[in-house]
Amino acid sequence: MARIGVFTCWCGENVARHVDIEKVTETVAQMPGVRCSINYKYMCSDPGQAQIRDKIQSERLTGLVVASCSPHMHLKTFRKAAQTAGLNPYLVEMANIREHCSWVHHNREEATAKALDLIRMSVEKVKRDHELVPIRVPLTRRALVIGGGVAGIQAALDIADAGHEVALVEREPSIGGKMAGLSETFPTLDCSQCILTPRMVEVGQHPNIKLYTYSEVESVEGYVGNFKITIRQKARYVDMVKCTGCGDCWNSCPIKKNLSEFDCGMGFRKAIYIPFPQAVPARPVIDRLACTRLKRGTGCGLCEKKCQAKAINFADEDKLVVEQAGAVIVATGYKLYNIAKEQDNAQLSGYGEYGYGKYKDVIDALQFERLVSASGPTGGEIKRPSDGKIPQSVVFIKCVGSRDNAKGLAYCSKICCMYTAKHTMLYKHKTPGGEAHVFYMDIRAGGKAYDEFVRRAIEQDGAKYYRGRVSKITEENGKLIVRGADTLAGAPVTIEADMVVLAVAMRPADGVHALAQKLNVGYDEFGFLSESHPKLRPVETNAAGVFICGACHAPKDIPEAVxxxxxxxxxxxxxxGREELTREPEIARINEQTCAACYTCVRGCPYTAIERAETLTPKGVHVKYTARVNEGLCMGCGTCVALCPSKSAELEGFTEQQIYSMVESLMT
Amino acid sequence: MTSAASIGYYPGCALHGSSNDYEASVRACLGALGVELCELNDWICCGATAAHSLNHNLAVALPARNLAIAERDGVRELLAPCPMCSMELIRGNRAMARDEKLRRKMSEIVELNIKGETKVLNLIQVFQGIGMDAIKAAVKYPLTEISAACYYGCLLTRPPEDLRFDDCEHPSSMETIIEALGGKTVEWNYKTECCGAGMTLANTDTVLELSHKILSNARAHGANCVVAACPMCHVNLDMKQGDVERRYGVRHGMMIYYLSDLTGLALGIDAHTLGIDRHFVVTK
Incomplete structure (x- = not known):
């Protein structure tokens, strides 16, 4: 016979205001199987928990229902209390009479009735709970970090400094990411490269970090604590060990007119190149599509002739390497909304009115960063792309793509207000007498010393801000005619500009969705990776052992990404730091007695957690094939339970019997 | 579209009235390209600006009636050469596709069942359907003298969510057609600016100012004619050109062609059949 204890919480006034606690306590005491029913003002407090512990022992309880808040809030607390008193923690259930009841229903009578229903269901459920033991899984204490921007670098260094090995995978030939290309950073105007490059060098030299540049994650197997990751090292055509990074090869390369990715197409690079002088590793790579020798199979080879270290290898091929890791950190960053004519997604309609891809002097914010950067194609002089003249008037347009449902992106890109203010300052500092005009929707400058920074741009450096949108940009006699609205003045504005800088929206980097699918990480409608809980688990994902950081999660600035x-x-x-890894035991089980090995569950499992297995006699004779759940991988979603035609799949803690008895309890 | 194809034709008030020159040229040049136009039987006004500014139900009901007639008569593709008409028809279709209750209500009002199966096309889309290769092959007199400023006006590429045949803000489909006809086109800045439209009666000054800007910009970028595909644009740029010249004391002398005019000329149709001699501005 069950001996269930029900503990109803007032949650101060949160529950008690709309639920008649006394009536609930009395009614619950009469429910079959309930041994004791008490209430207390704050069940989660020390005295509250003490009552629970006392009752477990004095009443020899076999199950516990705490009627209070959401299990997300305090299930762990009450399970721990039960465990201290000698009761298996998986014999604790919570009836959520706060979020699901008192907070949403304000008719006292109805709310009380609903609270009783919720408790009745939980009592029925807990009666059929049985003792569970957390699952132990082995743990590889190595981490894999995907993405070598500032977020990936920070994560890798932190883990490596703590004494664990890290494999860092970067798609580009060098680590550094977008930050390496920035000029100066807000709100301090300190040089981006000066902050980042020492960190890059640290990564390159750290004994605990294994760096895979020009590499991508090919496939991921395994589960938390035990991931097996296959990495594709793209053919670099340069032997990383022999090469000394002297530069003879790229100095001799005759193929000059390749748009530099690092300079966002504002400058050129050779066919054999390092992306920028401070690259880590400082080893070149050959662009397979640009190199004469690689395209034709013969000829040129100047770099090979010049290389004294004999490091050039035209026969190089992609290599696959397997890495073991216990945890994976995704830090794949962002790309910018495309202002060129073609959009990668048909739902994004672009900005024809801003002359995208048509006027050379309409550029995006990252291109402007390269124009201002001392390491940029103009050596930090702000010269406009069309004719190299110094622009005397620059218009900055914010929210291009962002916060614009008509173009497909509803979210705020968050950093544009700040970097546009920075752009106006850098421009004003470098161009005496130059005019900086900013069109904005709102100024969102939340952050330490952020609003002060924007005010400085406006008040000290004299950037002119117009609250309104730009309707059209046209070109007349080498000037860009920018027509917009100043909604505060209630008048249309026309500005003859020499250059226009678009603060275009941040979007997740290319390829992140394929990666997310390999890792079983969710993403939102805009493609940003989803965290496990927006407040309490911001860097965890719903895939155990996979963490996210930086702009792959949402638009964010450097301090936040770090x-x-x-x-x-x-x-x-x-x-x-744990001795071993334990996982919640509320996972699926296959009854191998009744399993007919149809493998519907194998095909349906979103986490590839179900395997084909063979039952053998102790002597090794084949008995039957069955499906079997991998305890390390199963996330307890219950898809297999719904799919199984022979009802052989069951979810621990949520058995069909439990669900049915809960439903039945509602109907009596 | 195969040769001798037949599509539905919704002229709207303008093409049967003040802009019958447009109808003449549309019929002549599409006829020469093997497209037969079947005028909707018993069509009514699309509602234009008047309906949607006054009464939402009316603004849907009027186009709904025309769409319903088209469906009843098995018309799958319906050409509405006037962009105002095509936009009203498209908007009507869209409103009913989004709202099942509205669709049923409209079916009741117009006493015909509407399923939303008729696709509304503008003139450019019909040319695109014929294909540039077919048009090129049919050209008898390439437009070597023409340096055209293609003028789309405010409505031709709108609403952009439904009309995906071209970029709404920087369109280029008309240029493609003119170039297929052997003509040259100029890059200019007023392709999609408003001409003032119906303000031509209520606020003539505004229309003159806008038309003057459009004509001046076309001239400044080296155009020797403007190509339009909208009766309203044509009125404001052609009929009003004399007023513009008097008001601003300039001489524009800019020929305003319909897209179908130039196509017709290139195909060897005479100017009279195309109604070009009924334009106000006539040079050469």
Whole structure:
């Protein structure tokens, strides 16, 4: 016979205001199987928990229902309390009479009735709970970080400094990401490269970090604590060990007119190149599509002749390498909304009115960064792309793509207000007498010393801000005619500009969706990766052991990306600090007695957690084939339970019997 | 579209009235390209600006009636050469596709069942359907003398969510057609600016100013004619050109062709059949 204890919480006034606690307590005491029913003002407090512990022992309870808040809030608290008193923690259920009841229903009578229903269901459920033991999984104390921008670098260094090995995978020939290309950073105007490059060097030299540049994640197998990742090292055509990075090869290369990716198409690079002088590793790569020798198979080979270290290898091929890791951190960053004519997604309609891809002097914010950067194609002089003249008037347009449902992106890109203010300052500092005009929707400058920075741009440096949108940009006699609205003055504005800079929206980097699918990480409608909980689990994902940080999660600035990266590293280290890994035991089980090996579950499992297995006698004679759940991978979603035609799949803690008895309890 | 194809034709008030020159040239040049136009039987006004500014139900009901007639008569593709008409028809179709209740209500009002199966096309889309290769092959007199400023006006590429045949803000489909006809086109800045449209009666000054800007910009970028595909644009740029010249004391002398005029000329149809001699501005 069950001996269930029901503990109803007032949650101060949160529950008690709309639910008649006394009536609930009395009614519950009469429910079959309920041994004791008590209430208390704050069940989660120390005295509250003490009552629970006392009752478990004095009443020899076999199950516990706490009627209070959401299990997300306090299930762990009450399970722990039960465990201290000697009761298996998986014999604790919570009836959520706060979020699901008192917070949403304000008719006292009805809310009380609903609270009783919720408790009745939980009582029925807990009666059929049985003791479970957390699953132990082995743990590889190595981490894999995907993406070598500032977030990936930070996460990798934190973990490596704590004494664990890290493999860092970067798609480009060098680490550094977008930040390496920035000029100066807000709100301090300190040089981006000066902050980042020492960190890059640290990564390159760290004994605990294994760097895979010009590489991509090919496939991921395994589960938390035990990932097996296959990495594709793209053919670099340069032997990383022999090469000394002297530069003879790229100095001799005759193929000059290749648009530099690092300079966002504002400058050129050779066919054999390092992306920028401070690259890590400082080893060149050959652009297979540009190199004469690689395109034709013969000829040229000047770099090979010049290389004294004999490091050029035209026969190089892609290599696949397998890495083991216990945790994966995704830091793949962002790309910008495309202002050129073609959009990668048909739902994004582009900005024809701004003359995208048509007027050379309409550029995006990252291109402007390269124009201002001392390491940029103009050596930091702001010269416009069309004719190299110094622009005397520049218009900055914010929210291009962002916050624009008509173009397909509803979200705020968050950093544009700040970097546009920075752009106006840098432009004004470098161009005496130059005019900076900014069209904005709102100025969103939340952050330490952020609003002060924007005010400085306006008040000290004299940037002119217009609250309104630009309707059209046309070109007349070498000037860009920018027509917009100043909604505060209530008048149309026309500005003859020499250059226009578009603060275009941030979007997740290319290829992140394929990667997310390999890792079983969710993403939102805009393609940003989803965290496990927006407040309490911001760097975890719903795939155990996979963490996210930086702009792959949402648009964010450098400090925030770095903070999140350290958080992801911290979470990884918490995991690595454990003796062994345990997982919640509420996962699926296959009854191998009744399983007919149809493998519907194998095909349906979103986490590839179900395997084909063979049952053998102790002597090794084949008995039958069955499906079997991999305890490390199963996330307890229950898809297999719904799919199984022979009802052989069951979810621990949520058995069909439990669900049915809960439903039945509602109907009596 | 195969040769001797037949499509539905919704002239709207303008093409049967003040802009019958447009109808003449549309019929002549599409006829020469092997497209037969079947005028909707018993069509009514699309509602234009008047309906949608006054009464939402009326603004849907009027186009709904025309769409319903088209469906009843098995018309799958319906050419509405006037962009105002095509936009009203498209908007009507869209409103009913989004709102099942509205669709049923409209079916009741117009006493015909509407399923939303008729696709509304403008003149450019019909040319695109014929294909540039077919048009090129039919050209008898390439437009070597023509340096055209293609003028789309405000409505031809709108609403952009439904009309995906071209970029709404920087269109280029008309240029493609003119170039297929052997003509040259100029890059200019007023392709999609408003001509003032119906303000031509209520606020003539505004229309004159806008038309003057459009004509001046076309001239400044080296155009020797403007090509339009909208009766309203044509009125404001052609009929009003004399007023513009008097008001601003300039001489524009800019021929305003319909897209179908130039196509017809290139195909060897005479100017009279195309109604070009009924334009106000006539040079050469």
């Amino acid at each position: 903070a999140q990266a350290s958080a992801a590293a911290g979470k990884t280290l918490v995991m690595f």
